[in-house]
Amino acid sequence: xxxxxxxxxxxxxxxxxxxxxxxxxxxxxxxxxxxxxxxxxxxxxxxxxxxxxxxxxxxxxxxxxxxxxxxxxxxxxxxxxxxxxxxxxxxxxxxxxxxxxxxxxxxxxxxxxxxxxxxxxxxxxxxxxxxxxxxxxxxxxxxxxxxxxxxxxxxxxxxxxxxxxxxxxxxxxxxxxxxxxxxxxxxxxxxxxxxxxxxxxxxxxxxxxxxxxxxxxxxxxxxxxxxxxxxxxxxxxxxxxxxxxxxxxxxxxxxxxxxxxxxxxxxxxxxxxxxxxxxxxxxxxxxxxxxxxxxxxxxxxxxxxxxxxxxxxxxxxxxxxxxxxxxxxxxxxxxxxxxxxxxxxxxxxxxxxxxxxxxxxxxxxxxxxxxxxxxxxxxxxxxxxxxxxxxxxxxxxxxxxxxxxxxxxxxxxxxxxxxxxxxxxxxxxxxxxxxxxxxxxxxxxxxxxxxxxxxxxxxxxxxxxxxxxxxxxxxxxxxxxxx
Amino acid sequence: xxxxxxxxxxxxxxxxxxxxxxxxxxxxxxxxxxxxxxxxxxxxxxxxxxxxxxxxxxxxxxxxxxxxxxxxxxxxxxxxxxxxxxxxxxxxxxxxxxxxxxxxxxxxxxxxxxxxxxxxxxxxxxxxxxxxxxxxxxxxxxxxxxxxxxxxxxxxxxxxxxxxxxxxxxxxxxxxxxxxxxxxxxxxxxxxxxxxxxxxxxxxxxxxxxxxxxxxxxxxxxxxxxxxxxxxxxxxxxxxxxxxxxxxxxxxxxxxxxxxxxxxxxxxxxxxxxxxxxxxxxxxxxx
Numbered sequence: 047x048x049x050x051x052x053x054x055x056x057x058x059x060x061x062x063x064x065x066x067x068x069x070x071x072x073x074x075x076x077x078x079x080x081x082x083x084x085x086x087x088x089x090x091x092x093x094x095x096x097x098x099x100x101x102x103x104x105x106x107x108x109x110x111x112x113x114x115x116x117x118x119x120x121x122x123x124x125x126x127x128x129x130x131x132x133x134x135x136x137x138x139x140x141x142x143x144x145x146x147x148x149x150x151x152x153x154x155x156x157x158x159x160x161x162x163x164x165x166x167x168x169x170x171x172x173x174x175x176x177x178x179x180x181x182x183x184x185x186x187x188x189x190x191x192x193x194x195x196x197x198x199x200x201x202x203x204x205x206x207x208x209x210x211x212x213x214x215x216x217x218x219x220x221x222x223x224x225x226x227x228x229x230x231x232x233x234x235x236x237x238x239x240x241x242x243x244x245x246x247x248x249x250x251x252x253x254x255x256x257x258x259x260x261x262x263x264x265x266x267x268x269x270x271x272x273x274x275x276x277x278x279x280x281x282x283x284x285x286x287x288x289x290x291x292x293x294x295x296x297x298x299x300x301x302x303x304x305x306x307x308x309x310x311x312x313x314x315x316x317x318x319x320x321x322x323x324x325x326x327x328x329x330x331x332x333x334x335x336x337x338x339x340x341x342x343x344x345x346x347x348x349x350x351x352x353x354x355x356x357x358x359x360x361x362x363x364x365x366x367x368x369x370x371x372x373x374x375x376x377x378x379x380x381x382x383x384x385x386x387x388x389x390x391x392x393x394x395x396x397x398x399x400x401x402x403x404x405x406x407x408x409x410x411x412x413x414x415x416x417x418x419x420x421x422x423x424x425x426x427x428x429x430x431x432x433x434x435x436x437x438x439x440x441x442x443x444x445x446x447x448x449x450x451x452x453x454x455x456x457x458x459x460x461x462x463x464x465x466x467x468x469x470x471x472x473x474x475x476x477x478x479x480x481x482x483x484x485x486x487x488x489x490x491x492x493x494x495x496x497x498x499x500x501x502x503x504x505x506x507x508x509x510x511x512x513x514x515x516x517x518x519x520x521x522x523x524x525x526x527x528x529x
Numbered sequence: 530x531x532x533x534x535x536x537x538x539x540x541x542x543x544x545x546x547x548x549x550x551x552x553x554x555x556x557x558x559x560x561x562x563x564x565x566x567x568x569x570x571x572x573x574x575x576x577x578x579x580x581x582x583x584x585x586x587x588x589x590x591x592x593x594x595x596x597x598x599x600x601x602x603x604x605x606x607x608x609x610x611x612x613x614x615x616x617x618x619x620x621x622x623x624x625x626x627x628x629x630x631x632x633x634x635x636x637x638x639x640x641x642x643x644x645x646x647x648x649x650x651x652x653x654x655x656x657x658x659x660x661x662x663x664x665x666x667x668x669x670x671x672x673x674x675x676x677x678x679x680x681x682x683x684x685x686x687x688x689x690x691x692x693x694x695x696x697x698x699x700x701x702x703x704x705x706x707x708x709x710x711x712x713x714x715x716x717x718x719x720x721x722x723x724x725x726x727x728x729x730x731x732x733x734x735x736x737x738x739x740x741x742x743x744x745x746x747x748x749x750x751x752x753x754x755x756x757x758x759x760x761x762x763x764x765x766x767x768x769x770x771x772x773x774x775x776x777x778x779x780x781x782x783x784x785x786x787x788x789x790x791x792x793x794x795x796x797x798x799x800x801x802x803x804x805x806x807x808x809x810x811x812x813x814x815x816x
Binding site: 192194291292294295297299306308478487491492494497499501505509511518519522 | 656657659661662663664665667669671676755765766768769770772773775776777778779781784787797799802806807808809810811812813
């Protein structure tokens with residue numbers, strides 16, 4: 047009789063939340079201080095347990111106005127007068143404080159967002175510190191960015207960021223804005239405001255002049271009041287394509303400069319000569335990283351037909367080892383879906399996948415009793431006409447399609463109104479470069495996926511938005527003259 | 530007996546051909562004294578859509594030509610313009626009533642502008658792209674690429690403004706649908722003859738004459754147009770409406786100029802930059 051296969055179990059390895067001091071309620075951070083807003087409040091909950099973490103203030107239009115006024119005053123009296131070398135020092139200070147307090151931020155981020163601690167700790171927070179460090183160095187070198195000899199700041203930037211990478215998106219927005227000499231009013235997403243509010247304390251610790259960074263919380267109406275405020279010179283938004291279009295309409299006929307970082311439906315293309323072990327890791331990381339709450343996620347897998355069975359078998363085997371559960375457990379691969387609303391959206395689109403005849407397979411995961419969860423899932427038998435192949439699901443759901451020739455892969459990959467990212471897996475260098483040339487996407491990862499770096503421009507073609515974040519391209523978005 | 534002049538029929542320029550407007554409509558172009566110059570084709574919505582189809586069809590070939598070749602083709606435009614210098618000067622004098630000297634200044638500047646942008650075709654990638662110093666074992670390059678089909682409302686300056694908006698768009702590999710100045714359409718038609726006679730593939734440049742207020746909204750809302758250049762829109766309300774329509778598929782919009790543009794001044798890179806995308810390609814480094 048064959049011996050029963052034994053596997054070792056993982057003991058829970060919980061990260062302590064003692065490092066974080068969460069207040070029962072938060073005001074708005076305006077002009078360097080926490081102030082009471084005029085609006086009501088809402089709750090920020092932990093999506094893995096539905097525990098109420100804090101009461102958050104809903105900023106009204108008049109609160110937004112106060113924040114913009116504070117930013118304008120700080121711009122005119124302090125920040126625009128400061129030499130770049132001095133601005134740089136503040137940004138370096140922030141970079142260092144974020145590194146010093148990174149564990150605290152990582153724990154808070156995982157609590158508020160639901161993402162695994164290993165991601166907030168090892169990906170998000172290191173990038174946050176690096177982002178400030180990178181842009182700090184630009185502050186006194188703007189004349190060397192290739193945008194003309196003496197580029198000028200725009201003024202007040204109104205920034206609205208999403209819930210999938212709350213503190214990372216804050217860094218992506220605030221670091222280049224301040225380096226270029228602008229002041230900022232930032233609105234985090236209503237489901238994940240806590241790390242932005244903790245960042246306000248970092249601004250205080252860094253002795254950043256009051257009003258240079260203002261943080262206001264609220265939902266869509268607050269964001270709308272911010273981007274339509276007549277005294278905002280620059281609008282930066284990351285989020286859904288629908289809201290991005292509404293913002294593009296709302297700034298029509300104004301002088302506001304706009305960058306939009308919107309949705310995606312990226313193709314991840316695997317050729318038959320790909321290094322399959324790495325490709326499987328890349329496919330898994332491409333779609334299941336951050337619960338699939340990634341605008342550039344590789345949500346459409348295109349597999350060359352002759353290796354389809356092999357890839358599917360390996361993929362299912364690998365997915366079966368993913369551990370879903372407590373975001374604060376260091377062994378956790380898949381955390382909680384960010385909100386009940388988002389979970390409903392993922393379920394709805396997955397059900398449409400079933401109804402349209404695609405075949406669903408989910409990794410065998412135990413789903414916790416409380417909180418919002420969705421197991422890593424793939425759909426096979428998907429065609430380009432299926433809604434799950436066309437619409438952004440923004441969850442751990444992968445659609446699998448096949449192709450025979452490189453040109454068919456290009457055609458299918460480009461058959462989307464989006465154009466944010468794409469992946470190519472092949473050992474053949476000339477094929478990588480040819481594919482990279484033909485794919486209509488702002489980022490192409492070849493034999494890797496979901497890599498980010500502050501020196502590296504990121505942003506989309508077509509309906510994935512306009513402008514780039516990262517690198518010197520990311521500076522241009524906050525300077526006059528440059529597009 | 531005096532010779533009877535052979536007059537020219539002014540038509541649209543779409544996909545390398547010179548059709549009349551499918552609507553059968555024309556309007557009168559007049560000179561600076563209000564005297565009749567010519568009947569111009571008055572482009573319709575259908576003409577605009579045909580032009581987009583032609584521009585899309587031409588995009589693949591044009592955008593994948595070597596930059597060196599695109600530069601040569603654009604330089605060839607300048608060569609052919611030079612040969613028609615007198616005709617352009619006559620066109621400008623008739624349209625605007627300017628002196629021969631002033632007309633010559635603008636025509637020469639227009640030819641030189643095309644030469645300037647021809648040189649950018651194989652350089653903008655070096656100036657606007659870069660290698661990125663990422664923290665990790667990766668090869669990482671950001672390269673600019675054309676946005677796609679660009680719809681342009683050309684400025685009123687009859688020739689210099691027109692080439693100043695067409696040349697940067699095609700230098701980077703885009704294809705264009707241009708609405709010529711309604712008031713000064715004659716030089717635009719002469720320019721389309723230049724395009725046909727030079728080496729520019731059909732569909733790369735499409736020139737429509739008619740009413741911008743009538744045609745531009747169809748281009749702004751067209752789902753297969755990727756960018757909109759409002760250089761010639763001086764009506765703030767229309768500009769805002771066109772921006773709103775452009776939001777439907779998130780077209781890149783080059784806004785209407787806030788103040789009058791001095792087209793004689795040396796341009797910046799802004800027009801090249803506005804009509805490109807930046808693609809970042811990552812690959813691991815290892816053995």
